[in-house]
Amino acid sequence: MNMDARTLMTELREDHRNMTVVLDLLDGLIEEIDADKDPDFELFDEIMRYMTVYPDAVHHPKEDIVYGQLREARPDLTDDLDHVPDDHSDIAHLGSLLRDEVEAVIAGAAVRRERMIEDAAAYVNRLRNHIQWEEKDLFRRIDKMLEADAMQIDVSAYEHIKDPVFELEIEAGFRRLLASLR
Ligand SMILES: [Fe+2]
Numbered sequence: 001m002n003m004d005a006r007t008l009m010t011e012l013r014e015d016h017r018n019m020t021v022v023l024d025l026l027d028g029l030i031e032e033i034d035a036d037k038d039p040d041f042e043l044f045d046e047i048m049r050y051m052t053v054y055p056d057a058v059h060h061p062k063e064d065i066v067y068g069q070l071r072e073a074r075p076d077l078t079d080d081l082d083h084v085p086d087d088h089s090d091i092a093h094l095g096s097l098l099r100d101e102v103e104a105v106i107a108g109a110a111v112r113r114e115r116m117i118e119d120a121a122a123y124v125n126r127l128r129n130h131i132q133w134e135e136k137d138l139f140r141r142i143d144k145m146l147e148a149d150a151m152q153i154d155v156s157a158y159e160h161i162k163d164p165v166f167e168l169e170i171e172a173g174f175r176r177l178l179a180s181l182r
């Protein structure tokens with residue numbers, strides 16, 4: 001399905017709302033680890049798997065293309081944008097570290113609680129700050145560009161890729177995550 005640029009921006013904002021809901025769940029798990037409770041590590045693992053297959057693999061690359069087109073078409077609107085691709089790769093890196101730790105715990109390895117709390121908190125903070133910055137700053141620049149010329153972003157190559165949790169609801173892959181969202 002092809003789309004126009006405004007639909008694309010609506011999707012990116014919708015993704016942010018969904019990611020925020022998932023990060024809230026992750027915060028709850030961090031609190032449980034911190035309180036020495038027995039958190040649901042399978043849920044933790046599903047969350048990190050979701051982050052890898054959708055935000056890292058679909059949402060961020062889509063944004064990178066939009067930002068690239070902004071840079072090209074409106075250099076006057078691109079002050080301070082140089083760190084964006086780094087943000088995306090840093091977030092993916094922090095996420096994969098965390099996912100490895102969670103998988104190690106599930107496999108029975110000893111991972112220090114303090115370390116998990118620290119790494120999970122670093123991940124959540126980094127991603128939340130990034131989303132906030134995009135909503136408050138970067139997306140507004142894109143809106144400005146689109147207000148001036150809606151055709152400025154070439155969306156002909158975009159395919160809508162469905163979010164496996166919020167759109168497809170694949171029970172088998174994300175059973176716990178879906179149950180936690182209901
Ligand atoms: Fe982003």
Ligand SMILES: [Fe+2]
Nearest residue numbers: 059063131134
């Ligand atoms: Fe984003």
